[in-house]
Amino acid sequence: MTLGQRLKHLRLRRKYSMQELSDELNKMFPNEDGVKLFGKGKISKWESGNVDPSVSAIAKVAKFFNVSLDYLLGLEEENTHFPVVEVPILKNVTRDKEMYSPENIIGQYYIPNNLKISHQKLAYLKLSNKRMVLINFDDVVENDEMGLFFLKGYETAEIRKVQYVNEYLMLVPTHSEDHKPEIYESKDIKCIGKVISTIDYSNADNDFLA
Missing domain, CATH: 1.10.260.40 (lambda repressor-like DNA-binding domains)
Structure with a gap:
C-alpha cells in the first residue's frame, strides 16, 4: 500500500x-x-x-x-x-539562557515514540552546516561518543567527540577544520548531554524550521 x-x-x-x-x-x-x-x-x-x-x-x-x-x-x-512525538529544535545552548525559552525554540521535529527516552530531556540542536543533532540531556557520554559540552572560554555549548586519556579528556571537533583536538581537565568542562543521532537536511524540505 x-x-x-x-x-x-x-x-x-x-x-x-x-x-x-x-x-x-x-x-x-x-x-x-x-x-x-x-x-x-x-x-x-x-x-x-x-x-x-x-x-x-x-x-x-x-x-x-x-x-x-x-x-x-x-x-x-x-x-x-508507537506513533511519533514532537521534540523541540533549539537555536543554541548557552550558559546564561534557558534552553527551553520560547525565543530559543525555533521549531519542532519528530521521533518515533518508542525511541523517546524522556520527553523533557530530549531536544534537537540546530547546527550551522545544515545539520541537526538529537541530544539526550539525561545520559552519560562514554569514550569515543559525541556529547554537548560547556568548555572553558566558550559561552555556547559545543559538540565534541570525547576520548578519555587517564585523568584528562581529549575533545575532538566533529565537522570543523577550524578547531583541533583539545585536552581538558574534568574541572574545566561540563557535559550537558549525549548526541544520539544526526540529521542532514541540506537537501530536504525545511518547513520544520519555520
Whole structure:
C-alpha cells in the first residue's frame, strides 16, 4: 500500500472528506503566521501520488491519526509501533539562557515514540552546516561518543567527540577544520548531554524550521 492509499484509507475510516481532514489538521497544528499548512488540494495530491508531502507534514499526519510513520508510508501492514512525538529544535545552548525559552525554540521535529527516552530531556540542536543533532540531556557520554559540552572560554555549548586519556579528556571537533583536538581537565568542562543521532537536511524540505 502506498502513502496515498494509506492516507485515503485512514481518512475514510474516520469518515472525513478531504476538506474536513484539512480543517482538523489545521486545528491541531496551527501555524503562528496564520497561514494554513493543510488544504483540500494538497491532500488530494498526496492521495493521488502526484506530490510527496514533506517530512514535517508526514509526521503531523501520523500524529493526528495516531499511527507510526512506517504504517503511514505503507511500509507495514499493521500499526505495531508507537506513533511519533514532537521534540523541540533549539537555536543554541548557552550558559546564561534557558534552553527551553520560547525565543530559543525555533521549531519542532519528530521521533518515533518508542525511541523517546524522556520527553523533557530530549531536544534537537540546530547546527550551522545544515545539520541537526538529537541530544539526550539525561545520559552519560562514554569514550569515543559525541556529547554537548560547556568548555572553558566558550559561552555556547559545543559538540565534541570525547576520548578519555587517564585523568584528562581529549575533545575532538566533529565537522570543523577550524578547531583541533583539545585536552581538558574534568574541572574545566561540563557535559550537558549525549548526541544520539544526526540529521542532514541540506537537501530536504525545511518547513520544520519555520
